[in-house]
Amino acid sequence: MKDIILKAENISKQYRLGQVGTGTMAHDLNRWWHQIRGKENPYLKIGDINDRSTKGESDYVWALQDINFEVERGEILGIIGKNGAGKSTLLKILSRVTAPTTGSIKFGGRVASLLEVGTGFNGEMTGRENIYLNGAILGMTKKEITSKIDEIIEFSGCERYIDTPVKRYSSGMYVRLAFAVAAFLEPEILIVDEVLAVGDAEFQKKAIGKMQDISQYGGRTVLFVSHNMAAIKQLCTKTIIMENGMIVFEGKTDDGIDYYLQSNQYEGYIGHYVNEAIQESGIVSLALVDNNNVIRTEFGFDETVVIKIKIKVSEKHLNAHLGFRVVDRNERVIFTSEIKFAEKNVNNGINDFEVQLPTKFLAPNAFRLTFGLHIPNQELIDYLEECLSFEIVETGSEFYMYNGNDYGCVFVHCNWVLR
Numbered sequence: 001m002k003d004i005i006l007k008a009e010n011i012s013k014q015y016r017l018g019q020v021g022t023g024t025m026a027h028d029l030n031r032w033w034h035q036i037r038g039k040e041n042p043y044l045k046i047g048d049i050n051d052r053s054t055k056g057e058s059d060y061v062w063a064l065q066d067i068n069f070e071v072e073r074g075e076i077l078g079i080i081g082k083n084g085a086g087k088s089t090l091l092k093i094l095s096r097v098t099a100p101t102t103g104s105i106k107f108g109g110r111v112a113s114l115l116e117v118g119t120g121f122n123g124e125m126t127g128r129e130n131i132y133l134n135g136a137i138l139g140m141t142k143k144e145i146t147s148k149i150d151e152i153i154e155f156s157g158c159e160r161y162i163d164t165p166v167k168r169y170s171s172g173m174y175v176r177l178a179f180a181v182a183a184f185l186e187p188e189i190l191i192v193d194e195v196l197a198v199g200d201a202e203f204q205k206k207a208i209g210k211m212q213d214i215s216q217y218g219g220r221t222v223l224f225v226s227h228n229m230a231a232i233k234q235l236c237t238k239t240i241i242m243e244n245g246m247i248v249f250e251g252k253t254d255d256g257i258d259y260y261l262q263s264n265q266y267e268g269y270i271g272h273y274v275n276e277a278i279q280e281s282g283i284v285s286l287a288l289v290d291n292n293n294v295i296r297t298e299f300g301f302d303e304t305v306v307i308k309i310k311i312k313v314s315e316k317h318l319n320a321h322l323g324f325r326v327v328d329r330n331e332r333v334i335f336t337s338e339i340k341f342a343e344k345n346v347n348n349g350i351n352d353f354e355v356q357l358p359t360k361f362l363a364p365n366a367f368r369l370t371f372g373l374h375i376p377n378q379e380l381i382d383y384l385e386e387c388l389s390f391e392i393v394e395t396g397s398e399f400y401m402y403n404g405n406d407y408g409c410v411f412v413h414c415n416w417v418l419r
Contacts, residue, residue, distance in 0.1 A: 003073040004108065005221050006094070006189060011067035011103035013089055013245075016060055063089045064100070064245045073108070073188075076215050076222040078236030078253060080229075080260055086245040087225045088193060091115055094223065095191055109188020109221075110138055114178055116193065123167030127158055127177050130166055134181045148184045155206070156180040176203055183210050190214070191223045196231075208235050229257050229300060229395040257395060261298050262290070269297035269366075273387040280314040282382040283322075283371055284350065288390050300395030302360055307388070309353040311373065313346055320375050322353070327386070329366040334409045361410055364394045 064086045071077050079087050092098045094105060095113035112134075113120070120137065121130045131152055135145035153159050156176040158169070166174065175196065182190055196207050208231060214220045215237075226232055232239065232253060239256030241249040241263075249259045272295050273286040287308040290296050299305050311322065323338030337355065368389045373382040397411060 002070070004070050004106075005073040006071040006108065006223075007106045008067055008069050008094070009104050009106075011064055011090070011093060011100045011105065012062060013064040013086075013093060013098070014060055014062055014101040062245050064093070067103070067247055069240055069247065069250060071189075071221055071223070073221055074215055074219045075238060076211065076224060076236045078232040078239040078256070079223060079225045079242065080227070080232060080239060080256065081242035085242040087242055088115070089245075090242070091191055091193055091223065091225060107189065111189045111191060112138060112182040112185065112187035113191040114175075114182055114193060114196075115191070121166050121174065121178065124165055126164060127153075127156075127162040127166055127169070130177070131181055135185050138185050138187055140185060145185065148186075152177075152180045152184045155184065155210070157203070172200060172203070179207055179210075183207075183214060186218070187220070189221045189223070193225045194227065196226070204231070211235060229260075229393055230397065233257060233395055257300065261300055261303070261393065261395075262294060262296060269389045269391060270387065271295045271297040271390065273384070275382070275384060278312055278382075280312075281317040281320070281373065282312055283373060283384055284310040284312050286310075286369075286371065286384070286388055288388055297390045299390060299392055301362075301364060301392055301397040302395055304359055305357040305362075305390070305392075307353075307355040307357070307369070309355065309371070311351050311353070313341065313348060313351060315348050317373075317375070317381055318342070318346060318348065320373055320381060322373050323371070324355075325370045325372075326362075327368050327370070328409055332409060334362070334367070360397065360413075362392045363409055363411060364392050364397060365409065366391045 067090060069077075079090070081087050089098075091113070092115065093100050095111060095115060097113075097115070120134055122133060125133065128149070131149055132142065132145050135148075136142075153162050156173075156179075158173050158177050161169065161173065166177070169177070179192075179196070182192075190211070192211070196204055211222050211224065212235060215222055222235075224232070224235060236253045238251070239249070239253045240247050241256055241260050243263075248263075249256055271288045275283050275285065278284060285308075287295050288297060289306050289308055290299065291304050291306075307324070309322070313320070318341055320341050321338050322341070323336055325336045326334040328334055339353075366389065368386040370386055371382075371384045371388075372380070374380045
């Protein structure tokens, strides 16, 4: 038997664009008239899906539509999706900050939320007073809170300022204290939005470790929203992916990250290039693909990136070299790679190459590729500058712990020997 602690059934949330409240008085009267006759709200039948990139035809928009999922006790559920997909709206409904337009949520315990910096804190009160305030909101007695307060203060790292009003805290201190309160006051369900990104690397590592501990050893449930795929992969046992206000994937975290990366391709990158200006020899086409031969422009740190190259070679160019250069977003040349046709038995006519980039090698960054076909010091046959581009995203390099500092472009697996 599953021990379900949270169940969302047919959750939808509708907003009226450009208005404060539910709209005009005529709309309110129409809703009331339908309600007293036992009929459905007429405005639930209209409205556009939550796609921020399109203009839409209606003043109503569904921020969420028909959301259904279950969470078991002790599970860590990751929620990922693009900006505007509906993640924060869903968490606000689960945290009871706002009510759903339709649907219901069943809880099996107390809920604590970290939705944005300072949520639930009174700026005029000290850190210590806010700990007691938040504990009281969670239904804890003063004695219970007092028994936990030393652990909370120590974990937050804010001991020196604990009796200072929190309005004087930095955003990082706010988050440290708020997370410590939420984690140590033992709610059955902990909801964490992207706020941990505000903290430094050392705190992020502590917070992720604490969420793992309270799930594995405390039997408590965590809902975690983040754009950091490495944190999701490390922490979450199950993942749902949201798109345009709907759930498009629910399942194992590794499968979810693969789904997200394959579907989350940015128009600013180029994954396929066809050369229209070929003479007797030249590069016919180029493509970036994954292990499933799908053209991609976004890859995880631990994924395989394959470059497919189709070339046309005339008889007189069978001694040519083919190479490419990788440049990052800071215009740094990361590396080059080249082959000699004479060593590869290249034939006169069309030839196909596949080049596999090393996995867990390029650090998370954006990259551009330039290709050249030449006979060294004699002839430049073809040159395609920055004709492919892609991004490596964080899915396990732990670069996120360095808080944005530049620690290089590649991971090199050296041979370390203890003497």
